[in-house]
Amino acid sequence: MTRTSAGKRGGGRRITLLVALAVFAQESTWNFYESQVPPLLRQHLTSAALVGLLMGMDNLLGIFIQPWIGARSDRTRTSWGRRIPFLVVGMPVAAALFAVIPHTASSLPLLIAVMFSYALVANSFKPIAEALVPDFVSAGRRSRANAAVKIASSLTTIVAALVSLLLVDDHLNIAFAIPSLIMVVSVVVLGVTVRDSRSPGYRSAVAESRAKDRAEHADPRVRDVFADILRDRDRSRFLLLVAIFLFGGAWAASRSLVTSYGMEALGMSRGAAGGLTLPSGVAFILAAYPAAVLAERHGRLRVMAAGMTVFAAAMVLGTTVRTPTGTVVAMCVAAAGGACVLVNAVVVLWNLAPSARVFAAYGGLYTVGWSGGGFLGPALVGAMVDVSGWPLMLIDTAAVTVPAIAVVTRIGALRRRSATAPAK
Template sequence: MTSTTPRVRTGRITFFVALAVFAQESTWNLYDSQVPPLLREHVSSAALIGALMGMDNLLGIFIQPWMGNRSDGTRTSWGRRIPYLVVGMPVAALLFVLIPHAAVSLPLLIAVMFSYALVANSFKPIAESLLPDYIGPERRSRANAAVKIASSITVIVAALISLFLIDDFPKLSFAIPAVLMLVSVGVLGWRVRDSRSPAYQAALEEDRSEMDAGPRVRMRDVLLDIVRDADRSRLLVILAVFAFGGAWFASRSLVTNYGLETLGLSRGDAGGLTLPSGLAFIAAAYPVALLAERFGRLRMILIGMAVFATAMVLGTLVRTPTGTVVAMCVAAAGAAAFMVNMAVVLWNLAPSARVLGTYTGLYTVGWSAGGFVGPALVGGMVDVTGWPFMLLDVGLVTAVAVLLVARVAVLQRRSPDGHAL
């Protein structure tokens, strides 16, 4: 593997990783937007709806790190990631189409939601791990920005479906992102063989130098290394991902019901509240990546979270559809700084190419755990304070993440090299 290989393949592989993430998020965003109203037909408690919406993230806590670790130890002619994607994505697409048809009863709806979440969570960290497999630490922020832009486009797709189709075609609407997933995974399976990635080749070299250990690093050993590390940076990063993930998922999964209960909107109009924020995220993602590479990723993450929390306060003070849209746009721009750079921070802290998938899984564990706890926590706060204060409740959760990242920044300033953060 020559030193120029990563540069030659950076643009191409960034496109294909973005395509893989687009395939996943095209279903997840419509899920977050339109499954809560389906639950609302059977359940009145905001806390219970939030808990059910967080079920997929609870599953992700257990499935994603295991699958990431399993893919790290996989050795095939297609590589260690692609085989899982070409099997899992079509199954998830089929289950997603079944969700609105299962809404005739709560138990059936929950069963299909569970099945979809189980399959979709199994390949989520695997697709995202392709990026650090191919791209070196110094370029990962801008590459991850492109991936997050692709993810944000799916927010726009979901919002457009909510605005123009969901009220008239509630079942057919779910088929659109499922078809997008099938097309995307078809292209991905056709064009990508990650056995050629620099990280895969580096892992093979490590395998050869540690013949007795085998290709797979045990999940238990990775976790013990993180917990026992006196620096604590990796552990605090995962906790910060958990806290901000809770705030983000709460703001997304409860906003449709917020529009219904507080702003008096229809289901379709409430589901479209996030449409402009997708554009704001796209506009902010690449600039915050460039700024992070110049001024430091942790600094940009802190600024972004502060912007996100301020936007939640703004939305609470200006309680109108326009005020909410503006608040969601500002919040999305702030969230971009976190979502583009925090995974890169954790990848750059990984001690070996053999555990990049595991570290992606641990990132998604924090994100998924936050996604499970956040909507339920904020939903419980809403049950106490009322729907008008939902955005403010989200801002309070964000403050916890700010404190954790601030501590990581202090630790990295004391570190000799700062791990290129």
């Protein structure tokens, strides 16, 4: 290995750790938000549906905001680069709004206003930190970098649980302040250490913009990015978004409905059923990096299809062995399969991007697919459960996964047929 390549790899590891820190800070607030804001709403509202609607507001905002802000970041040019300015402004504001949430709990209108403001600001920089990965890391090693980011994101569930356990009952304001402090510290570290204007992705985008006639080839906006995907005869990028949508729905259904499944199909208490997915979080963390290595060796689309197949097979296993232990094992196997998708899907999308000028916009479109599936998937599987009954809920989830497998397999065939396409 040459000194230059070793230096590039060292720089890639450094930026990966910094991006993982930023994502860890962001997801720490999001996980705590999801677990502790509903009880604040329940102080004022008796309708679970209305609480769920208000809690889903952030996903709905993300569908509209993240692609737009991603494209906006792609077009930004400053001495700090195109990502860091958004982070150093957005993250402290989001941290302050998050810390204020428990102080507004006595007034429902004020609480909802602060929730909306936090979701609006936090969604505005959510895809930007992750876009630093393709800016700095070469295409061949992005899966490993993204694996580290996903591991950091998964660890936040443990942090949120520990803060809840130790502080929420007696010191609610301090409990909300801790994730906010983590976010402030992380943005200070990023602001001091990272200048993405020095990244290969930023330099490539600037060079490409200068090489074009700006009157005819302005930096693309999000509608231009999506229109380009729709017009592409190859269809790989569009089909990938469809696959992300489908699997996102199956994944969300397997997480959000499993507590009810444990209660209705396994006869468990609410608390015990709520713990069915806890070991699978560890399984995901353990599987994330191997999923990246396998993808780099054998092809990302192939590993994604295999991971989806493992996920569907695990759902069948859980139905066959319908016991609490069998369900825990099934959820762990499913999480390992899901890791193959979550680690690699956005990397495939980045690598299919026609230019470094649209990395963040593509990350935003990934979020649209994943969040859209997460919004509709549980409803679809829930409707299937209404027909088939709770004992077959895992089979219903597997049924939603099958079309996703077919779509990814189709993309693989398209990529193999394309003589000019880069290897994935």
